[in-house]
Amino acid sequence: MKIVVHDTASAMLDLLQRPLDQRPDALRDMLSPLKSTMSVMGDVDLVRMYQQGSGFRLDRDDPRYVPALHRMRDAGVWERIEDSLAAAWQRMSAAVPGIRHAETVDVVLVLGDPDDDHLMVRSAGYFGLGGIPGALQLVMWPTETSLEKIGHVAAHELHHNVRYANVAWNPAAVTVGEHVVAEGLAEAFVRELAGEDAMGPWSTALVGAELDRAYEKITRGIDVAGMENLTAYVLGDGTAERMGQRPVGLPDFAGYAAGLRIVDAHTAASGLTAAQSTALPAREILTNAGVPTGA
Numbered sequence: 001m002k003i004v005v006h007d008t009a010s011a012m013l014d015l016l017q018r019p020l021d022q023r024p025d026a027l028r029d030m031l032s033p034l035k036s037t038m039s040v041m042g043d044v045d046l047v048r049m050y051q052q053g054s055g056f057r058l059d060r061d062d063p064r065y066v067p068a069l070h071r072m073r074d075a076g077v078w079e080r081i082e083d084s085l086a087a088a089w090q091r092m093s094a095a096v097p098g099i100r101h102a103e104t105v106d107v108v109l110v111l112g113d114p115d116d117d118h119l120m121v122r123s124a125g126y127f128g129l130g131g132i133p134g135a136l137q138l139v140m141w142p143t144e145t146s147l148e149k150i151g152h153v154a155a156h157e158l159h160h161n162v163r164y165a166n167v168a169w170n171p172a173a174v175t176v177g178e179h180v181v182a183e184g185l186a187e188a189f190v191r192e193l194a195g196e197d198a199m200g201p202w203s204t205a206l207v208g209a210e211l212d213r214a215y216e217k218i219t220r221g222i223d224v225a226g227m228e229n230l231t232a233y234v235l236g237d238g239t240a241e242r243m244g245q246r247p248v249g250l251p252d253f254a255g256y257a258a259g260l261r262i263v264d265a266h267t268a269a270s271g272l273t274a275a276q277s278t279a280l281p282a283r284e285i286l287t288n289a290g291v292p293t294g295a
Helices: 008-015 020-041 046-052 065-074 077-095 117-122 144-163 176-194 208-220 231-235 237-242 254-270 282-288
Strands: 002-005 104-111 126-129 135-140
Touching: 002 077, 008 020, 008 065, 008 104, 020 046, 020 104, 020 135, 065 077, 065 104, 077 104, 077 144, 077 176, 104 144, 117 237, 126 144, 135 144, 144 176, 176 231, 176 254, 176 282, 208 254, 231 237, 231 254, 254 282
Parallel strands: 002 104, 104 135
Antiparallel strands: 126 135
16 A cells, blocks of 8 residues: 555645635645545535534635644654555555555645544544545644644544445445444554553544433344434534534533444453454444444
């Protein structure tokens, strides 16, 4: 696997010097390494998708943006991502020799919107998208947490990237079970690579009785299918409502914590690591964890 971490720092600094009306096209050029791979989703406007996904504003100047990029560059963020991805791929490829994967993974880090609650409050300033083999997008605003953990979320997303080169993701048929298992595997994989402190806030926010209640609700809905029905079960009601989807009575990122509990039960029962489990069917993992699913 060839992993290409693009120099988006230079591209964004250049973009921010341009007139406002030129910035969408400059962003489109910056995101262009993802276009071919993400065409599997149809005719996707990457700029619009970025702006709907907590990206920095293109329609105004903001004196915070350039210093934020310099802070990220000075912290070695791009190099840290590169190192983390190399270690993650080494671990997965050693754990499952011959596992299928994209020949090239293009990695694009973009600056987030510091006024966006989903990014800053729910996600502690960073998150990623990596479920389409060959494309990996990271979004961050530099905070103490995001600067420390951006490489770890890159590893989380690479786990998804490799999983979905081996496991089919059909938007109409994908289930809550598949999605929460994938998130639990990716977070358990990060823990294997770099320890418990490397895990994201999404997998550690729920504990105790609140996690027990969420786990019960999620496992009751484990066979709910269709991407339009999954957001509340995985990301919680707040994100579902933001996306115009139906809430189901779950807190933020409930599916990550529930998924990690499922994966921990699976690894305890099977003796397999999260790296070794990368390409396993969700049904096998759920069965090992004692979670009943439909026929």
